Amino acid sequence: MTDKALVLGGGGITGIAWEIGILAGLAAQGTDLTDADLVVGTSAGSVVGVDVRSGASLADLYQVQATPATGEVFAKMGMSVMLKYGRIMLFTRKPEVARARIGAMALNAVTESEAERRKVIESRLPVRDWPAGRLQITAVDAVSGEFTVFDAASGVGLVDAVGASCAVPGIWPPVTIGERRYVDGGMRSAANADLAGGHQRVVVIAPLSQGIGAIESLKSQVHRLTAQGTRVAVIKPDKAALRAIGRNVLDPARRPAAARAGHEQAASQASAAAAFWSV
Numbered sequence: 001m002t003d004k005a006l007v008l009g010g011g012g013i014t015g016i017a018w019e020i021g022i023l024a025g026l027a028a029q030g031t032d033l034t035d036a037d038l039v040v041g042t043s044a045g046s047v048v049g050v051d052v053r054s055g056a057s058l059a060d061l062y063q064v065q066a067t068p069a070t071g072e073v074f075a076k077m078g079m080s081v082m083l084k085y086g087r088i089m090l091f092t093r094k095p096e097v098a099r100a101r102i103g104a105m106a107l108n109a110v111t112e113s114e115a116e117r118r119k120v121i122e123s124r125l126p127v128r129d130w131p132a133g134r135l136q137i138t139a140v141d142a143v144s145g146e147f148t149v150f151d152a153a154s155g156v157g158l159v160d161a162v163g164a165s166c167a168v169p170g171i172w173p174p175v176t177i178g179e180r181r182y183v184d185g186g187m188r189s190a191a192n193a194d195l196a197g198g199h200q201r202v203v204v205i206a207p208l209s210q211g212i213g214a215i216e217s218l219k220s221q222v223h224r225l226t227a228q229g230t231r232v233a234v235i236k237p238d239k240a241a242l243r244a245i246g247r248n249v250l251d252p253a254r255r256p257a258a259a260r261a262g263h264e265q266a267a268s269q270a271s272a273a274a275a276f277w278s279v
Contacts, residue, residue: 004277005199006036006052008045009191009218010184011207012077012168012249014258015044016124017065018241019205021262022269023052024062029270031277033203034058038134040195042185044207046137046165047124050158053131061126065259069252071123073112075171077250082212084170089213096145098214099187103142106169106183114163114173121163130158138185138192139164142174147188149195171250186215193221197228201276204234207249233276238265 008019023033034052041049051061088105089098111117122128130152137150139161150161156177164175164182174181185192190208202225204218211217222232237245244261246254266273 002037002199003201004036005038005040005196005202006033007040007191007193007196007202007204008042008048009204009206009208010043010045010186011190012044013069013072013252014245014249014254015207016047017255017259018207018237018245018262019045019048020051020058020061020065021259022205022235022266023048024058025263025266026270026273027058029266029274031270031274032058033273033277036203038136038196038199040136040138040192041165042138042190042192043166043168045191045205046162046185049135049137050125050127050131050162053133053135054126055131056126062259062263066256066263069255071120072252072255073120074252075250077168077171077248081170085215086213089215092214095188095214095216098145099140099147100143100145102169102187103140103145103174103183106167106174107142107181109170111171111173114176117172118159118163121166122159125159125162128159136195137161137165138188138195139167139182140185140187142181142183147185148182168250189216189218189221191218191221193218193232194224197225197230199230201279202230202232203273203277204232206234206236207245209234209236231276233273235269237261238268241265
């Protein structure tokens with residue numbers, strides 16, 4: 001086994017802010033999780049993954065998230081969208097089939113243009129080229145439902161990879177890469193923590209962790225990792241963070257409060273994180 005992996009899960013714009021808050025807060029307490037041998041990013045986590053691999057200061061990244069958002073577009077990610085996903089997946093137990101159905105919905109949805117959405121993704125990233133260090137970004141082929149992992153060796157541009165991973169079906173447009181189109185990697189799992197298999201220690205920072213239908217839960221993936229002998233620590237929002245995040249994870253107005261809540265929550269996680277990460 002290799003050593004340490006950091007898994008960053010999906011959770012919208014508030015998820016980005018809360019994750020950065022957690023990471024910056026832990027670093028301020030003496031535990032820097034960004035020295036992981038592997039970083040896995042899904043959806044919101046793909047943005048955070050680029051942030052932490054870029055070499056930018058966590059304190060600086062936190063200050064950005066703790067200020068009002070500019071250049072972001074309000075969208076609604078509520079129960080109605082989740083119910084739509086559930087209905088689409090209702091009559092199949094095959095994850096790839098379910099993901100293809102969600103992809104078909106995404107391809108037919110009326111959204112802003114890919115070009116406009118790309119501007120938003122670019123504004124979130126501190127770099128445009130793949131940074132040093134192992135970074136994996138997840139997405140799903142909108143037609144076949146195939147789960148896809150992009151990295152520096154994949155030949156796919158960083159902005160395209162992040163845009164694909166963040167392309168919430170029915171909310172944002174699927175991203176065109178070559179002759180294929182891709183949607184949110186969270187359509188396979190909110191965190192895709194199993195990609196960290198083979199590492200001795202894995203920390204999962206997960207704004208969302210539940211599964212729905214063919215979307216696998218974090219709990220199930222963690223169970224598989226531990227069965228392989230991997231030690232896993234999961235950090236999820238506490239009650240104060242959940243209040244700060246609110247019910248709509250795509251609301252830019254919630255970003256500063258979510259970042260602050262993550263930073264404050266880190267104080268309660270610091271001792272356990274230090275003991276787990278530094279062994």
